[in-house]
Amino acid sequence: MAEKQASFGLKLLSLWTVFYVLLLSGCGTGSNYAPIEDRSKIPFSFNKHHIVSRGETLYSIAWRYDLDARGLAATNHIAAPYLIRPGDKVLLNDQAKVTSAVTGSAPSAVPRLPKASRKSAVASTTKQTVSYKEATSVTLPKGYPFRWQWPAKGRVIKSFRGTAPQHKGIDLHGVLREPVLAANSGTVVYAGSGLAGYGKLIIVKHGESYLSAYAHNSKLLVNEGQLIKVGQKIAEMGDSGTSTNHVKLHFEIRRDGKPVNPESLLPKRR
The missing domain is CATH 2.70.70.10 (Glucose Permease (Domain IIA))
Incomplete structure:
Protein backbone atom coordinates (compact mmCIF):
# COMPACT_ATOMS: atom_id res chain seq x y z
CA MET A 1 0.00 0.00 0.00
CA ALA A 2 2.83 2.38 0.88
CA GLU A 3 4.54 1.59 -2.42
CA LYS A 4 1.36 2.46 -4.37
CA GLN A 5 1.03 5.79 -2.53
CA ALA A 6 4.67 6.64 -3.21
CA SER A 7 4.23 5.77 -6.91
CA PHE A 8 1.12 7.95 -7.17
CA GLY A 9 2.97 10.84 -5.50
CA LEU A 10 5.86 10.58 -7.97
CA LYS A 11 3.48 10.57 -10.94
CA LEU A 12 1.67 13.66 -9.60
CA LEU A 13 4.99 15.45 -9.08
CA SER A 14 6.05 14.59 -12.64
CA LEU A 15 2.83 16.00 -14.09
CA TRP A 16 3.29 19.27 -12.21
CA THR A 17 6.90 19.49 -13.43
CA VAL A 18 5.86 19.04 -17.07
CA PHE A 19 3.10 21.66 -16.72
CA TYR A 20 5.53 24.17 -15.17
CA VAL A 21 8.14 23.67 -17.93
CA LEU A 22 5.49 24.14 -20.64
CA LEU A 23 4.28 27.30 -18.96
CA LEU A 24 7.78 28.77 -18.85
CA SER A 25 8.52 27.83 -22.45
CA GLY A 26 5.27 29.48 -23.59
CA CYS A 27 6.24 32.73 -21.90
CA GLY A 28 9.60 32.78 -23.61
CA THR A 29 8.39 32.52 -27.22
CA GLY A 30 7.70 35.35 -29.62
CA SER A 31 9.73 38.03 -31.40
CA ASN A 32 11.85 40.71 -29.81
CA TYR A 33 9.52 43.45 -31.06
CA ALA A 34 7.07 45.07 -28.69
CA PRO A 35 3.52 44.88 -30.11
CA ILE A 36 1.90 48.20 -30.93
CA GLU A 37 -0.99 47.39 -28.60
CA ASP A 38 1.33 46.99 -25.59
CA ARG A 39 1.61 50.62 -24.49
CA SER A 40 2.34 49.92 -20.83
CA LYS A 41 1.69 46.99 -18.53
CA ILE A 42 1.59 49.18 -15.44
CA PRO A 43 -1.98 49.15 -14.04
CA PHE A 44 -3.45 52.63 -13.79
CA SER A 45 -4.97 54.15 -10.68
CA PHE A 46 -5.73 57.73 -9.67
CA ASN A 47 -4.14 56.88 -6.30
CA LYS A 48 -0.80 55.78 -7.76
CA HIS A 49 2.40 57.68 -8.39
CA HIS A 50 4.89 57.63 -11.23
CA ILE A 51 8.60 58.03 -10.50
CA VAL A 52 10.18 60.20 -13.18
CA SER A 53 12.96 58.54 -15.18
CA ARG A 54 15.72 60.18 -17.19
CA GLY A 55 14.41 61.64 -20.48
CA GLU A 56 10.74 61.74 -19.45
CA THR A 57 8.63 64.88 -19.62
CA LEU A 58 5.30 65.62 -17.97
CA TYR A 59 3.72 65.30 -21.41
CA SER A 60 5.17 61.83 -22.04
CA ILE A 61 3.97 60.67 -18.61
CA ALA A 62 0.49 62.07 -19.27
CA TRP A 63 0.49 60.35 -22.68
CA ARG A 64 1.49 57.04 -21.14
CA TYR A 65 -1.48 57.04 -18.77
CA ASP A 66 -4.08 58.76 -21.03
CA LEU A 67 -4.13 61.88 -18.85
CA ASP A 68 -4.32 65.61 -19.58
CA ALA A 69 -0.90 67.16 -18.95
CA ARG A 70 -2.47 70.41 -17.71
CA GLY A 71 -4.60 68.62 -15.15
CA LEU A 72 -1.63 66.47 -14.14
CA ALA A 73 0.45 69.62 -13.62
CA ALA A 74 -2.33 71.24 -11.57
CA THR A 75 -2.71 68.16 -9.36
CA ASN A 76 1.03 68.10 -8.64
CA HIS A 77 1.42 71.90 -8.32
CA ILE A 78 3.86 72.07 -11.23
CA ALA A 79 3.99 75.50 -12.88
CA ALA A 80 4.43 76.05 -16.63
CA PRO A 81 6.59 75.07 -18.47
CA TYR A 82 6.05 71.85 -16.45
CA LEU A 83 9.68 71.01 -15.71
CA ILE A 84 10.31 67.74 -13.85
CA ARG A 85 13.47 65.90 -12.79
CA PRO A 86 14.46 62.23 -12.53
CA GLY A 87 13.33 60.87 -9.19
CA ASP A 88 10.34 63.21 -8.85
CA LYS A 89 7.09 61.54 -7.77
CA VAL A 90 4.06 62.43 -9.90
CA LEU A 91 0.54 61.70 -8.62
CA LEU A 92 -1.42 60.13 -11.50
CA ASN A 93 -4.53 62.28 -11.35
CA ASP A 94 -5.59 64.95 -13.85
CA GLN A 95 -8.87 65.93 -12.20
CA ALA A 96 -7.61 69.14 -10.55
CA LYS A 97 -9.77 72.16 -11.42
CA VAL A 98 -7.09 74.86 -11.44
CA THR A 99 -4.04 75.37 -13.59
CA SER A 100 -1.13 77.65 -14.30
CA ALA A 101 -1.96 77.80 -18.03
CA VAL A 102 -3.23 81.37 -17.74
CA THR A 103 -1.57 82.78 -14.64
CA GLY A 104 1.83 81.13 -15.12
CA SER A 105 2.06 80.15 -11.47
CA ALA A 106 1.34 76.92 -9.65
CA PRO A 107 -2.11 76.69 -8.05
CA SER A 108 -2.29 76.86 -4.30
CA ALA A 109 -4.40 74.42 -2.30
CA VAL A 110 -7.49 75.63 -0.44
CA PRO A 111 -6.68 75.49 3.30
CA ARG A 112 -8.69 73.15 5.50
CA LEU A 113 -11.08 75.31 7.56
CA PRO A 114 -14.05 74.75 9.86
CA LYS A 115 -17.26 73.95 7.99
CA ALA A 116 -18.75 77.36 8.71
CA SER A 117 -16.03 79.25 6.86
CA ARG A 118 -15.01 76.63 4.26
CA LYS A 119 -17.72 77.56 1.71
CA SER A 120 -16.78 81.25 1.68
CA ALA A 121 -13.06 80.41 1.39
CA VAL A 122 -13.67 78.16 -1.63
CA ALA A 123 -15.86 80.79 -3.30
CA SER A 124 -13.14 83.40 -2.81
CA THR A 125 -10.47 81.11 -4.24
CA THR A 126 -12.58 80.17 -7.27
CA LYS A 127 -12.69 83.80 -8.41
CA GLN A 128 -8.90 83.83 -8.69
CA THR A 129 -8.51 80.54 -10.59
CA VAL A 130 -9.46 79.24 -14.03
CA SER A 131 -10.64 75.79 -15.09
CA TYR A 132 -7.82 74.28 -17.15
CA LYS A 133 -10.28 73.14 -19.85
CA GLU A 134 -11.24 76.76 -20.49
CA ALA A 135 -7.70 77.66 -21.62
CA THR A 136 -8.04 76.52 -25.25
CA SER A 137 -6.73 79.46 -27.24
CA VAL A 138 -4.09 78.79 -29.89
CA THR A 139 -1.32 81.38 -30.08
CA LEU A 140 1.29 80.87 -32.81
CA PRO A 141 3.86 83.22 -34.36
CA LYS A 142 3.09 84.80 -37.73
CA GLY A 143 3.63 82.30 -40.52
CA TYR A 144 2.76 79.29 -38.34
CA PRO A 145 -0.83 78.47 -39.42
CA PHE A 146 -3.07 76.26 -37.32
CA ARG A 147 -4.46 73.60 -39.67
CA TRP A 148 -4.36 69.82 -39.85
CA GLN A 149 -2.68 67.87 -42.63
CA TRP A 150 -1.64 64.26 -43.17
CA PRO A 151 1.76 63.42 -41.60
CA ALA A 152 2.68 60.99 -44.40
CA LYS A 153 1.44 60.11 -47.88
CA GLY A 154 0.93 56.37 -47.30
CA ARG A 155 -2.48 54.72 -47.12
Whole structure:
Protein backbone atom coordinates (compact mmCIF):
# COMPACT_ATOMS: atom_id res chain seq x y z
CA MET A 1 0.00 0.00 0.00
CA ALA A 2 2.83 2.38 0.88
CA GLU A 3 4.54 1.59 -2.42
CA LYS A 4 1.36 2.46 -4.37
CA GLN A 5 1.03 5.79 -2.53
CA ALA A 6 4.67 6.64 -3.21
CA SER A 7 4.23 5.77 -6.91
CA PHE A 8 1.12 7.95 -7.17
CA GLY A 9 2.97 10.84 -5.50
CA LEU A 10 5.86 10.58 -7.97
CA LYS A 11 3.48 10.57 -10.94
CA LEU A 12 1.67 13.66 -9.60
CA LEU A 13 4.99 15.45 -9.08
CA SER A 14 6.05 14.59 -12.64
CA LEU A 15 2.83 16.00 -14.09
CA TRP A 16 3.29 19.27 -12.21
CA THR A 17 6.90 19.49 -13.43
CA VAL A 18 5.86 19.04 -17.07
CA PHE A 19 3.10 21.66 -16.72
CA TYR A 20 5.53 24.17 -15.17
CA VAL A 21 8.14 23.67 -17.93
CA LEU A 22 5.49 24.14 -20.64
CA LEU A 23 4.28 27.30 -18.96
CA LEU A 24 7.78 28.77 -18.85
CA SER A 25 8.52 27.83 -22.45
CA GLY A 26 5.27 29.48 -23.59
CA CYS A 27 6.24 32.73 -21.90
CA GLY A 28 9.60 32.78 -23.61
CA THR A 29 8.39 32.52 -27.22
CA GLY A 30 7.70 35.35 -29.62
CA SER A 31 9.73 38.03 -31.40
CA ASN A 32 11.85 40.71 -29.81
CA TYR A 33 9.52 43.45 -31.06
CA ALA A 34 7.07 45.07 -28.69
CA PRO A 35 3.52 44.88 -30.11
CA ILE A 36 1.90 48.20 -30.93
CA GLU A 37 -0.99 47.39 -28.60
CA ASP A 38 1.33 46.99 -25.59
CA ARG A 39 1.61 50.62 -24.49
CA SER A 40 2.34 49.92 -20.83
CA LYS A 41 1.69 46.99 -18.53
CA ILE A 42 1.59 49.18 -15.44
CA PRO A 43 -1.98 49.15 -14.04
CA PHE A 44 -3.45 52.63 -13.79
CA SER A 45 -4.97 54.15 -10.68
CA PHE A 46 -5.73 57.73 -9.67
CA ASN A 47 -4.14 56.88 -6.30
CA LYS A 48 -0.80 55.78 -7.76
CA HIS A 49 2.40 57.68 -8.39
CA HIS A 50 4.89 57.63 -11.23
CA ILE A 51 8.60 58.03 -10.50
CA VAL A 52 10.18 60.20 -13.18
CA SER A 53 12.96 58.54 -15.18
CA ARG A 54 15.72 60.18 -17.19
CA GLY A 55 14.41 61.64 -20.48
CA GLU A 56 10.74 61.74 -19.45
CA THR A 57 8.63 64.88 -19.62
CA LEU A 58 5.30 65.62 -17.97
CA TYR A 59 3.72 65.30 -21.41
CA SER A 60 5.17 61.83 -22.04
CA ILE A 61 3.97 60.67 -18.61
CA ALA A 62 0.49 62.07 -19.27
CA TRP A 63 0.49 60.35 -22.68
CA ARG A 64 1.49 57.04 -21.14
CA TYR A 65 -1.48 57.04 -18.77
CA ASP A 66 -4.08 58.76 -21.03
CA LEU A 67 -4.13 61.88 -18.85
CA ASP A 68 -4.32 65.61 -19.58
CA ALA A 69 -0.90 67.16 -18.95
CA ARG A 70 -2.47 70.41 -17.71
CA GLY A 71 -4.60 68.62 -15.15
CA LEU A 72 -1.63 66.47 -14.14
CA ALA A 73 0.45 69.62 -13.62
CA ALA A 74 -2.33 71.24 -11.57
CA THR A 75 -2.71 68.16 -9.36
CA ASN A 76 1.03 68.10 -8.64
CA HIS A 77 1.42 71.90 -8.32
CA ILE A 78 3.86 72.07 -11.23
CA ALA A 79 3.99 75.50 -12.88
CA ALA A 80 4.43 76.05 -16.63
CA PRO A 81 6.59 75.07 -18.47
CA TYR A 82 6.05 71.85 -16.45
CA LEU A 83 9.68 71.01 -15.71
CA ILE A 84 10.31 67.74 -13.85
CA ARG A 85 13.47 65.90 -12.79
CA PRO A 86 14.46 62.23 -12.53
CA GLY A 87 13.33 60.87 -9.19
CA ASP A 88 10.34 63.21 -8.85
CA LYS A 89 7.09 61.54 -7.77
CA VAL A 90 4.06 62.43 -9.90
CA LEU A 91 0.54 61.70 -8.62
CA LEU A 92 -1.42 60.13 -11.50
CA ASN A 93 -4.53 62.28 -11.35
CA ASP A 94 -5.59 64.95 -13.85
CA GLN A 95 -8.87 65.93 -12.20
CA ALA A 96 -7.61 69.14 -10.55
CA LYS A 97 -9.77 72.16 -11.42
CA VAL A 98 -7.09 74.86 -11.44
CA THR A 99 -4.04 75.37 -13.59
CA SER A 100 -1.13 77.65 -14.30
CA ALA A 101 -1.96 77.80 -18.03
CA VAL A 102 -3.23 81.37 -17.74
CA THR A 103 -1.57 82.78 -14.64
CA GLY A 104 1.83 81.13 -15.12
CA SER A 105 2.06 80.15 -11.47
CA ALA A 106 1.34 76.92 -9.65
CA PRO A 107 -2.11 76.69 -8.05
CA SER A 108 -2.29 76.86 -4.30
CA ALA A 109 -4.40 74.42 -2.30
CA VAL A 110 -7.49 75.63 -0.44
CA PRO A 111 -6.68 75.49 3.30
CA ARG A 112 -8.69 73.15 5.50
CA LEU A 113 -11.08 75.31 7.56
CA PRO A 114 -14.05 74.75 9.86
CA LYS A 115 -17.26 73.95 7.99
CA ALA A 116 -18.75 77.36 8.71
CA SER A 117 -16.03 79.25 6.86
CA ARG A 118 -15.01 76.63 4.26
CA LYS A 119 -17.72 77.56 1.71
CA SER A 120 -16.78 81.25 1.68
CA ALA A 121 -13.06 80.41 1.39
CA VAL A 122 -13.67 78.16 -1.63
CA ALA A 123 -15.86 80.79 -3.30
CA SER A 124 -13.14 83.40 -2.81
CA THR A 125 -10.47 81.11 -4.24
CA THR A 126 -12.58 80.17 -7.27
CA LYS A 127 -12.69 83.80 -8.41
CA GLN A 128 -8.90 83.83 -8.69
CA THR A 129 -8.51 80.54 -10.59
CA VAL A 130 -9.46 79.24 -14.03
CA SER A 131 -10.64 75.79 -15.09
CA TYR A 132 -7.82 74.28 -17.15
CA LYS A 133 -10.28 73.14 -19.85
CA GLU A 134 -11.24 76.76 -20.49
CA ALA A 135 -7.70 77.66 -21.62
CA THR A 136 -8.04 76.52 -25.25
CA SER A 137 -6.73 79.46 -27.24
CA VAL A 138 -4.09 78.79 -29.89
CA THR A 139 -1.32 81.38 -30.08
CA LEU A 140 1.29 80.87 -32.81
CA PRO A 141 3.86 83.22 -34.36
CA LYS A 142 3.09 84.80 -37.73
CA GLY A 143 3.63 82.30 -40.52
CA TYR A 144 2.76 79.29 -38.34
CA PRO A 145 -0.83 78.47 -39.42
CA PHE A 146 -3.07 76.26 -37.32
CA ARG A 147 -4.46 73.60 -39.67
CA TRP A 148 -4.36 69.82 -39.85
CA GLN A 149 -2.68 67.87 -42.63
CA TRP A 150 -1.64 64.26 -43.17
CA PRO A 151 1.76 63.42 -41.60
CA ALA A 152 2.68 60.99 -44.40
CA LYS A 153 1.44 60.11 -47.88
CA GLY A 154 0.93 56.37 -47.30
CA ARG A 155 -2.48 54.72 -47.12
CA VAL A 156 -4.14 53.86 -43.81
CA ILE A 157 -3.37 50.21 -43.04
CA LYS A 158 -4.88 50.19 -39.55
CA SER A 159 -7.74 52.44 -38.51
CA PHE A 160 -8.63 54.02 -35.20
CA ARG A 161 -10.89 51.81 -33.12
CA GLY A 162 -12.80 53.63 -30.41
CA THR A 163 -13.91 50.37 -28.82
CA ALA A 164 -10.34 49.03 -28.70
CA PRO A 165 -8.35 51.38 -26.45
CA GLN A 166 -5.16 49.42 -27.09
CA HIS A 167 -5.00 50.98 -30.59
CA LYS A 168 -5.39 54.70 -30.06
CA GLY A 169 -4.48 56.03 -33.50
CA ILE A 170 -3.94 55.05 -37.12
CA ASP A 171 -1.09 53.32 -38.98
CA LEU A 172 0.14 54.68 -42.31
CA HIS A 173 2.08 52.53 -44.76
CA GLY A 174 5.52 53.81 -45.70
CA VAL A 175 9.06 53.08 -46.80
CA LEU A 176 12.25 53.31 -44.78
CA ARG A 177 13.41 56.88 -44.18
CA GLU A 178 10.31 58.38 -45.81
CA PRO A 179 9.69 61.93 -44.47
CA VAL A 180 7.36 62.27 -41.49
CA LEU A 181 5.69 65.69 -41.50
CA ALA A 182 4.17 67.76 -38.72
CA ALA A 183 0.40 67.39 -38.91
CA ASN A 184 -0.05 70.89 -37.45
CA SER A 185 2.03 73.76 -36.12
CA GLY A 186 3.10 73.57 -32.49
CA THR A 187 5.86 72.87 -29.99
CA VAL A 188 7.73 69.61 -29.51
CA VAL A 189 7.12 68.44 -25.94
CA TYR A 190 8.75 64.99 -26.21
CA ALA A 191 11.37 63.45 -28.49
CA GLY A 192 12.83 60.11 -27.44
CA SER A 193 12.34 56.37 -27.09
CA GLY A 194 11.23 56.01 -23.48
CA LEU A 195 7.62 54.88 -24.07
CA ALA A 196 7.31 51.11 -24.55
CA GLY A 197 5.64 50.10 -27.81
CA TYR A 198 6.25 53.43 -29.60
CA GLY A 199 9.89 53.17 -30.69
CA LYS A 200 11.43 56.57 -31.46
CA LEU A 201 8.59 58.95 -30.69
CA ILE A 202 7.77 62.64 -31.13
CA ILE A 203 4.90 64.36 -29.30
CA VAL A 204 3.84 67.85 -30.44
CA LYS A 205 1.62 70.26 -28.51
CA HIS A 206 -0.89 72.26 -30.57
CA GLY A 207 -2.44 75.00 -28.43
CA GLU A 208 -3.87 74.06 -25.05
CA SER A 209 -6.10 71.13 -26.03
CA TYR A 210 -4.39 69.07 -28.72
CA LEU A 211 -1.35 66.81 -28.85
CA SER A 212 -0.16 64.67 -31.76
CA ALA A 213 2.29 61.77 -31.73
CA TYR A 214 4.49 60.17 -34.40
CA ALA A 215 5.86 56.71 -33.53
CA HIS A 216 8.31 54.08 -34.87
CA ASN A 217 10.67 56.52 -36.57
CA SER A 218 14.17 55.58 -37.68
CA LYS A 219 15.48 59.09 -37.03
CA LEU A 220 14.21 62.14 -35.10
CA LEU A 221 14.97 65.55 -36.61
CA VAL A 222 13.58 67.90 -33.94
CA ASN A 223 14.26 68.56 -30.26
CA GLU A 224 12.08 69.17 -27.23
CA GLY A 225 11.01 72.81 -26.94
CA GLN A 226 11.38 73.43 -30.69
CA LEU A 227 8.62 75.34 -32.49
CA ILE A 228 7.63 73.59 -35.72
CA LYS A 229 5.38 74.50 -38.64
CA VAL A 230 2.67 72.38 -40.22
CA GLY A 231 4.19 70.32 -43.06
CA GLN A 232 7.73 70.54 -41.68
CA LYS A 233 9.82 67.35 -41.84
CA ILE A 234 10.29 66.21 -38.25
CA ALA A 235 11.43 62.59 -38.58
CA GLU A 236 12.17 59.70 -40.93
CA MET A 237 9.97 56.62 -40.96
CA GLY A 238 11.13 53.30 -39.53
CA ASP A 239 9.88 49.98 -38.19
CA SER A 240 11.08 49.96 -34.58
CA GLY A 241 8.85 48.62 -31.84
CA THR A 242 6.30 46.85 -34.05
CA SER A 243 5.30 43.21 -34.08
CA THR A 244 4.99 43.10 -37.88
CA ASN A 245 8.46 44.48 -38.67
CA HIS A 246 6.89 46.59 -41.45
CA VAL A 247 7.80 50.20 -42.12
CA LYS A 248 4.91 52.39 -41.03
CA LEU A 249 4.02 55.52 -39.12
CA HIS A 250 1.79 55.17 -36.07
CA PHE A 251 -0.01 58.48 -35.65
CA GLU A 252 -2.22 59.65 -32.78
CA ILE A 253 -4.10 62.81 -31.79
CA ARG A 254 -5.36 63.52 -28.29
CA ARG A 255 -7.73 66.21 -27.12
CA ASP A 256 -7.62 67.09 -23.42
CA GLY A 257 -5.60 63.91 -22.87
CA LYS A 258 -8.08 61.54 -24.56
CA PRO A 259 -7.51 59.77 -27.91
CA VAL A 260 -9.60 60.96 -30.86
CA ASN A 261 -9.85 59.55 -34.37
CA PRO A 262 -7.19 61.42 -36.41
CA GLU A 263 -9.25 61.02 -39.59
CA SER A 264 -12.00 63.16 -38.03
CA LEU A 265 -9.58 66.13 -38.04
CA LEU A 266 -7.41 65.42 -41.10
CA PRO A 267 -8.60 66.61 -44.53
CA LYS A 268 -10.41 64.11 -46.73
CA ARG A 269 -8.20 62.36 -49.24
CA ARG A 270 -9.23 62.17 -52.89
